[in-house]
Amino acid sequence: MLALSLQIVLNGLTTGVVYVLMALGFTLIFGIMRVVNFAHGELYMAGAFAVTVLSGGLSWPHLPAILASVVLVGLLGAALQRLLFSRVIGNEFNCMILALAVSICLQSLALIVFGPDEIGAPRPVTGxxxxxxxxxxxxxxxxxxxxxxxxxxxxxxxNKTRLGLMMRAVAQDPEMAALHGVRPNLIHTAAFAVGSMLAGAAGALMAPIYTVFPYMGELPMMKAFIVVVLGGLGSLPGAVIGGLMLGIVESAFATMLGSTVAALVAFAVVVAAIAVRPEGLMGRRA
Amino acid sequence: MKVKLTSACGLLLAGAVVVGLGPSSALAQETLKFGVVGPMTGPGAQWGLAAAGGVQIAAKEVNDKGGLKVGDKTYRIEVIPYDEQYKAAVAVSAMQRLVNQDGVKFVFGPVSSAGTLAVMDIVKDTKTIGITGAYSSKALNKSNPYMFRVYSVASDFAEPMVKWLKKNLPATVKRVAIINPNDETGWDSDKLLSELYKKHDYTVVGKELYERSVRDYIPILTKLLAEKPDLIDVGTAPPGSAGLIVRQARELGYKGHIVKIGGSGPRQIIEGAGKEAAEGVINYLPSDEQNPGYQRLSDAFKAMTGNQMNPLLVNWYDGAYILMAAIQAAGTVSDTDKVRQSFAKVLPHKSVLGGTIRLGGESMYGIDNAFLTPNYIGVIKNGDVVTVGTAE
Known part of the structure; x- marks a missing residue:
């Protein structure tokens, strides 16, 4: 029983840290721009395809391929923010619809370029x-x-860089930050890029673990959503605690009672969190 | 990695290509539409693309030879494929669109069991000939004579495969774990395989049903491996998912046998699991990859989509020719009652691989609407699939 318990916790933690990466990017973008980025899963997918092309197709070593993929997805995120989201910032509903449209466009683009087959990415280590x-x-x-x-x-x-400080300032009070000379547009672009990089990193890391295909971002996106609702939308510590918690809870229920029950419990926890503590575990009360 | 315009788009465009090009266009006078409903995207995409590809290759061959002669008219075949996404609701929409908007009377699919069960009434009420790929035993019944099945299913080949395992695996292999998706297809497979393994003196030590969206099988494998199985059957898991199950089981230290008595896709298992982890996996195969007919179809599919062919394409290709023969024998493209009765006249039919396809199913479903196709057993060796026997 001890071995099984340890196995459950280890399985949960390894899954949970990836949920954390996804959720941090998602909640960062929301915290700073109030954008519920439904295209976050497709940024995860973009990271996975990028690392598959670089390490598989072009035979790059794995770590440089991951880093390059993260940078590429960051640039994609920055471009999306500058070209599209910057035009509707401030209107949460329009941002949400735009994010959904971007999500579908990116999925379709991947389908056209790579096809629907599930591709295996080279694995950095085995055993x-x-x-x-x-x-x-x-x-x-x-x-x-x-x-x-x-x-x-x-x-x-x-916490230690000037850009990070400016991001936190904009997240806490955008008007006051602007009065102190922080340029919100620049911070928005940087935050979208950093949030995208985190999603891209999660995708690039998970590509060799699972298979890579155009719709692979849907489930991690859903998990990121659960984590941020659980941890508190816009709360970075909440995303960390929520991600690890979800990973372990899912692992325990999937092992003991099956994946169907695990999915049920994950959503039941969200329902309970919304009912009892709508601001999430670490969120600020409005 | 090549950047390519691949399967889903290629096949959706190919419908138009089949109609528009080739020497047939000038000769054929009218159009006969065949619909295809299968998952063209997502984890089951290989099976839907095989359905669309098989029908399109057969249609193109017939069109290139001048079209299909029915009575005193010659028809160009137009293939209209729709994506069912392995979802019952989407399959219903696709079927309604084919029947009500596109005016189609002959539909290949749905491929999924859930989709097939959801469209049963549409097929019956509109007297549309449906040729499904569903594994569910409920897909065929005598109250709906318009629904046929294109290939043998687990209930046809599972017992011969279990017998093959009994004969060819060491006698020490006793404990079996079974994994299936948590839906109509998986429930049927779970029940069938459990009964068969018990019947042949195996002990079923664990059974798991997973949601199709799941990619991480480590938790359910942790539970199953605690029961120390000697053999894991991944049943009707889609090939991509089966590949991940195989790999993750090996990663957790499982060294026993792995078998897949269900929807075929050994190439995708190798892709998902990796060559080393996939070594030795025993697969049900609907076709023999070493056969020259298989190679011809594989080349045609590759030329059409740029992708590797799923073995099930052979059955859909044969199924298209069987339907066309039935239409010719009936002498009509509009009276589907005459067409459905003609299947008994045109079967047995010689498969492109040389085997014989028979009509059967009455003993199990109460109606002879199943195409009983030859079945093979393959083992993955050094990243390749080697046919080692038949499951007749």
């Missing part, structure tokens, strides 16, 4: 690692380690 009585695939451990490095880098970026 398994034994942690006491539990077993963890080496590639998942690699994903978990890189994700933690990225989370630390993101924390340092937000």
């Amino acid at each position: 398994v690692v034994h942690l006491g009585p539990a077993v963890i695939p080496a590639d998942r451990l690699f994903v978990g380690a890189v994700a933690i490095v990225l989370l630390v880098a993101f924390y340092l970026f937000l």
Whole structure:
């Protein structure tokens, strides 16, 4: 039983850190621009395809391929913000519809370019690692380690850099930030790029774990949504706690009672969170 | 990696190509429409693309030879494929569009069981000939004589495969775990396989049903592997999902046998699992890849879409020729009652691979509306699929 429990927690944590990456980008974009970015899953998909092309098609080493994919998805996010979202910032409903339209366009584009087949991406490491009585695939451990490095880098970026400080200032009070010389347009673009990079990183990391196909972003997007509702929309610590919690809860219920019950529980938790604490675990009360 | 305009778009465009090009256009006078309803996108896309591809290749061949002669008229075949996304509601929309807007009387599909069960009334009420790919035993029944099935299903080949396993795997293989999707297709497969393994003295130590959207099978595998199975059957899991199940099971240290008695797609299993993890996986195959007929169809599909062919395409290709033969035998493209009665006249039919396709099903479904196609058993070896036997 101890071995099974340990296995459940390890499975949950390795899944949870990827949920955290997805949710952080999603909640960052919402926190700063009030955009519910339904295209976030497609940025995850773009990261996965980018790493598959770079490491599979062009035979790049895996880490440079991940970094390049993250940068490419960041640039895609910045372009989307400058060309499209900047025109409707302030109107949450229009932003939501625009995000849905972008999501469908990106899916269709991937379908035209890559086709509907599920593609396997090269794996950076193979084999398994034994942690006491539990077993963890080496590639998942690699994903978990890189994700933690990225989370630390993101924390340092937000708290120790001038751009991060400006982002937090805009998220807290955009008018006051503007009065102090912060240019909201620039911050919006930067935040969208950083949020996209986090989604791209999650996609690039998970590509070798799963298969890559145009609709692969739908489920992670749904998970990101659950995590931010659970943790508090716009709350970065909430995204971390929510992501890890969801990963472990899903792992436990899927192992003990099956994936159908796990999906049911995930959404039941969201319903309960909305009913009991609408602002989420770490969100601010409006 | 090549950037290419691939399957879904290629096949959707190919419908027009089939009609518009070739020497047939000038000779054929009227158009006969065949609909296809199958998943062209998502995890089951390989099966839908196989359905559309098989029908389109057959239609193109007939059109290139001048069209289909029915009575004193010659018809160009037009193929109209729609994506059902493996969702019953979408399959219903597609079928309604084909029947009510496109004026189609002959439909290949739906491919999914849920989609097929959802369109049963439409097929019956509009007297449309449906040729489904559904595995569900409920897809055929004597109250709906318009629905046919294009290939043998698990209930036809599962027992021969279990017998093959009994004969060819070590006697120490006793404990079986079964994984299936949590829907009509999966429930049927779960029930059938459980009964068969028990009947042949295996112990079913675990059964899991998963949601089709799931990509992480580690939790359910953790539970199943705790029961120490000697053999895992991935049943009707789509090939891409089956590939991930195989890989994740191996990653968790599972060293036993893996078999797939259900929807075929060994190439996609290799793609999803990787060559090493897929080594030794035993597959049901609807066709023999070493056959020259298979190679010809594979080349035609590759030329049309740029993609590798799923083995099920052979059945849809044969099915298209069987339908065209039935229409010719009936001498009408509008009286579907005459056409459905003609299937008994044109079957048995020689498959493109050389085997014989018979009409059957009465003992199981109460009606002879199943095309009983030859079945093979393949094993993945060094990233390739080797046919090792038949499941007749």
